[in-house]
Amino acid sequence: MNLKELSQTLGLSPTTVSRALNGYPEVSERTRRRVMEAAARYNYAPNSGARRLATGRSMAIGHVLPLSTQHELVNPIFADFIAGAGEVYARSGYDLMLSVVNDRDEEEFYRDLSTRGTVDGLVVHGPRVADPRIAMLTELGIPFVVHGRSSEVATDYSWIDINNRRAFFRATNFLLDLGHRSIALVNGLADMDFARRRLLGYQSALCERGIPLNPALVANDEMTENYGYETAHRLLASSDAPTAFLVSSIIAAIGVRRAIYDAGLVMGHDISVVIHDDDLSYFRNIGDVPIFTGVRSSVRQAGQQLADVLINAIRNPGQPPQHVLLEAELTVGQSTGPAPAMRRVLEQG
Template sequence: MATIKEIAKEANVSPSTVSRVLAGSSKISPETTKRVLEAIKKLGYVPNANAKGLVAKKSFTVGVFVPREPENAFLNSFFDQVITSICTVVNSFEYDILLAISNPEKERDLLKRLVESKKVDGFVLLSSREKDPAIEYLKSIDFKFVVIGRPIGYENSVNWVDNDNLKAGFDATEYLIRLGHRKIAFMGGPNDLVVTVDRFSGYKKALEKYGIQPRSSYIKFANYYKKSYRENAYEILNQDDRPTAIVCMDDLIAIEVFRVAESFNLKVGKDLSVVAFNNSNASEICQPPLTTVDINILHLGRLAAEVLMMDLGESTKTYRRIIVPHQIVERSSCSRA
């Protein structure tokens, strides 16, 4: 592989000039910069990331932060898809990705360690919670980051990308109501997640609009474990006056509902209508195929990464808030009441 000295000889400049070009210095003339870049391309030079970082005082690495137990971090396909789209954007800027996963009680220590060791230049936070310690810490030290999710209390003072989850929850519930359902349950994820709070609020608003009284026995929240989803589905369906329809927080929960419904000899799409969120690959292949709200996961990840990369390249602070549209994808898991 070519060295900086060889690049310098080819471009007829000093090695220090090559180093400054690699560091993105604006003090080098356009003509010289062009000559150096052409030499780099001709000789196939690949800069060492560590050396490049030392010169530019950057790590050229973006941290992707997942605040949950490592063993449960990727049960939901949302994270696979969103990280894929983040990587595509970040890598196009010749930055690397550092995946940071932590139990909630240790997350501040992890973030502090990564920041103080200068291993990352910024973070993409993959969720937002009420009184979110990650947001509060990074905001307190003025470190660059973007959130996928609505940052409660910081809506106008941090970068974030999200769906209108209140409207999405409303739309999913209203879809069932228009099919004639009035006994509609809600199965959510952890109730400190802002996405859960917003979709549940939308569910309640739809019931209120149509004069339907919410029933506490029809409303369940769960942690990240499949077992808790299954237990909640069992409790909801094992009632004398069971619901005829369920709004599920995501496709993974809906699949557990399918399994429990089968144990009660209930046919999804006939005896029980189910609508969920995410439009994952599983939603198309499960039986029956799942009606779900497509939240455009790849678009969320791409926009979040682009916002962070813009922020890393700017000297002045501009906060960006982007709402990604959603749409209901109708399949076979819902029918008229």
């Protein structure tokens, strides 16, 4: 059965049936239920071309990834985000269009997408501090949502983000409560907005305890396993080695753990590690007692929520920007314990 036949059966116009199937707000709930029940009864699956004709939209969502050696976008965490967003797109009748472009061509590519009407909305990935893409997309008038936030941007815009500052403030305080005073921060690229917020949370916790920030204990780079290993290996070999690491990714944390092992130390006893754990579906930090202590968030759920916000913006133009701030949960695992000085006091007492 095609759209025309289903419309004739229901005595409704094809446009009304299409809008009911795609959740448009101008269709009454009674009509929507009637259409959905008939579609299920007759095993009707909407054709993408028919949807485009009926709605006047492309029925596609664009994800544009800049191609660069200095971007943390195409990684295992991104795959989980796309999986979550894709579930919502498919359920709502939208296709996902993934494009990879050179950094220098990114602005032109966005403008071309807008001019040709290739997509109905866009997702902005990897926002940097003062990210120029936000003002540009606002000027183009195309619906978009930022995965993360960008500091130093005056324009209001829709975003969904983890409360990175609070998460790393809390994680640093957890280590301080265990007696650690020399805590290394293995962070992402310095101009990525999430990395700045995590640094501010870490710095604020130290400041409240009267501990000055030691720049030698702060590292910034793309969050790979090798980066985690090389950073921890270097710091552990220094004369003022840290007793704890706060790591911005479970991927880099695997490298930190390898460096601790190579140094002949025991994670959770000699050296403590707290991570930001994105709760990946295929790389889980779970169990009765997880391997790592971490501030946990689900990137897959973030993808789902962002897709909901974007589709709502497409269907309801003119509404104010939406902001979704997700809190991370602190989960205690095997990777943390009292600082060596505190451990000796506890053992003696």
